[in-house]
Amino acid sequence: MGEILQPVTKAPDFTAPVTPDQKLSLSDFKGRRVILAFYPADWSPVCGDQMTLYNMVLPEFRKHGAELLGISVDGAWCHQAYAKANQLHFPLIADFHPKGEIAKSYGAYRDNEGVAERALFVLDETGHIVWSYRSPIAVNPGADGILDALERMPKLETADV
């Protein structure tokens, strides 16, 4: 297992579907803070899984001026059904074709299983990684590390937005 990208690497750009007829690029978020949450798969068999939890914390993320993007190798149709079932209010990126390409570029792909790691990246306004963390695959990392990283960043008023 390789290392995930560390601060202060420039976050690799990507363009990928978020819905069956809509694509999104990381560069669309230039000038904004971004949280990238790689996770193994939609439909974890628990209530309150990682994406459901982050959905609940969205207001806190946004208070810090950060947008959240979830990324897994599931296809756009799967993401659509999953987001609808869990009322998720943030984009889920389909790292589906070529499979795992985005995860690989962040060092967050598990070759043996063919899924993304549970890896978190917080990016600043210039698209550089300011914090990254890889959780054991079976452990939902929660949101504390993300919020701590956002709090350590300069206050938004003084930030170069």
Add this chain to the structure above:
Amino acid sequence: MSELRFPVNEHDHVIGSGDAPVTLVEYGDYQCPHCQAAWPQVELVLRHFGRDLRYAYRHFPISTVHPLAKPAAEAAEFAGAHGLFWEMHSAIFANGQQLSGAILFALAAQLGLDANELRDALEQGTYAAKVDADFLGGIRSGVNGTPCFFVNGERHDGPYDAMSLSAAIEAASSEAPASIVRVPVA
């Protein structure tokens, strides 16, 4: 990562004494089937450790999937304001699988609480801030689902059955400062 940021304090619902060598904190959701299953396990653990364990329960309603979790938490807080938190807490968990607004009112009535007062409290969100504060505090401590337990401030990532919880409590107890650990009699 994942340490309890907010120690047990006067706003918490607590069973046991601050002198206990181990404190178990649970973040739970009344509509979560895992939390419902965990409560009898917690009761076993509480009986087993007696005075050597302090326990606090905090709310972590995942409202997007459990729409009744927050009203239930507010109803428990309402009961708590009348000195009946644990009674309501146990009653809600015992009826978790059939939880509804009507059930909450029925349980409150069984405890002799006033239905109109409860309705007002829910409508006005009298206890919403307390529940939200619990939730946000949980997020900052790395709560990653429910139930989520902390044993002496450290997140317990294992199962929530009484055996697993007890093992974690025993382990924490042996790490506690010697002065407050009971010396085993050979």
